[in-house]
Amino acid sequence: MSTLEIDRVRKAYGHLEVLKEVSISIGTGDFLVLLGPSGCGKSTLLNMIAGLETITGGEIRIAGKAVNDLSPKDRDIAMVFQSYALYPTMTVRQNIEFGMKIRKVAQADRGRAVKTASDLLQITHLLDRKPSQLSGGQRQRVAMGRAIVREPKLFLFDEPLSNLDAKLRVDMRTEIKRLHARLGTTIVYVTHDQIEAMTLATRVAVMKDGVVQQLDEPQAVYDRPANVYVARFVGSPAMNIVPAVLEAEGATVTAVIDIANRPPARIAGITLSPEAVRRYAGKKVLVGIRPENFSIASGDIPPSLTIDFDVVEPTGPDTLAVFQLGGVEVTARLPPKQAHAGQEAALSVDTSKTVLFDIDTETRID
Structure with a gap:
């Protein structure tokens, strides 16, 4: 042994x-x-x-x-x-x-x-x-x-x-x-x-x-x-950490994130325990989104937010697109040629992989 x-x-x-x-x-x-x-x-x-x-x-x-x-x-x-x-x-x-x-x-x-x-x-x-x-x-x-x-x-x-x-x-x-x-x-x-x-x-x-x-x-x-x-x-590029306010309506949990000169992003369908919903509903939290969990919205995938890409970095197998969300710089990993600098884009977020953190302790909320 x-x-x-x-x-x-x-x-x-x-x-x-x-x-x-x-x-x-x-x-x-x-x-x-x-x-x-x-x-x-x-x-x-x-x-x-x-x-x-x-x-x-x-x-x-x-x-x-x-x-x-x-x-x-x-x-x-x-x-x-x-x-x-x-x-x-x-x-x-x-x-x-x-x-x-x-x-x-x-x-x-x-x-x-x-x-x-x-x-x-x-x-x-x-x-x-x-x-x-x-x-x-x-x-x-x-x-x-x-x-x-x-x-x-x-x-x-x-x-x-x-x-x-x-x-x-x-x-x-x-x-x-x-x-x-x-x-x-x-x-x-x-x-x-x-x-x-x-x-x-x-x-x-x-x-x-x-x-x-x-x-x-x-x-x-x-x-x-x-x-x-x-x-x-852990992760390259790193997980995006964005400030938000948590809204809860019954079992539906939504993170609301400010976007300059645009309507707020509404990332709905986040899974939380009932206890966490009671503790954090209506409060500020931090939302963690991996770059690969963004995607260009399509007919099958409704948009969560509309933004303008600031910088685009082609890497070959994919494209890293940088934009502002919640007052911080955020990176999305997208398929090649789907993003261009200055482009307006509607994005969706895979909420099954979204993580929430307490804004004071910075520990994960479950």
Whole structure:
């Protein structure tokens, strides 16, 4: 069992509290991504799991065993760093088997482990080269191979793709996902890239200022963000957050949004619990709309609002159209050639995917 339990873990440097009672639990074979901007505490948390940083408070358990006081070598983990951390004077083969030599693993067993890992990562033809003769993607594969041969309970990845160019990042992302599917190992992965989080994770922990804002499956984080911060951080372009007033007539809930020099937008058919309707009817709220949930109104889809496009950005597969709504700049993702700068357009909104937030706490309203 390769479970990981992070139980009310704190980290402080003097009076500066970097992690504030973080609690995360994942099961065997899960792929946890710690997602957040620089300075949110995600790398510090990873280093604490690895034993590279001490814990101020709380407990970390790997496979049910508390590891707070164990050294890194006794935690049965393997770590892949952003910088690869390969020995430049050693060959690929020597780099991969170095840890096994230190642990006095028999030569025959080392050979079998190196062959298995190199075949899995498709680097067998590179075994006699030095790191200086490899590309960035190849070096990262070698670093992963070195981790694989340890057969640890837990793999830790610290922003492993950030030094690669865009195409290599996509390729290596696929390799890591394939590796996880084949090995079924438990992985904790740190990144600030929400595309990596969405494509790789089985669980995502979105962090801000040392606090986990939301821990959930990637699609749930995207569709039902816990608060405005998560809504804006996950998704590209980000979720549009627009001030509105909530109207309720029986079970029908409508968000009314001001539009300059035009009638207000009326986004009807929003689903809310009866309790939320009682609390927020007639009050100001924040409406969250993903760019792809706008569409050009047609005979089958009645319009929710009429606006003028300010800026249009063709991307190839779609067009990003920018306009003003509720006094803020909003982006819609539309099919190619459906939007032009200066054009008046009637738009519809998919209310089944509209999210409401409390205007004061910025937490999701259900």
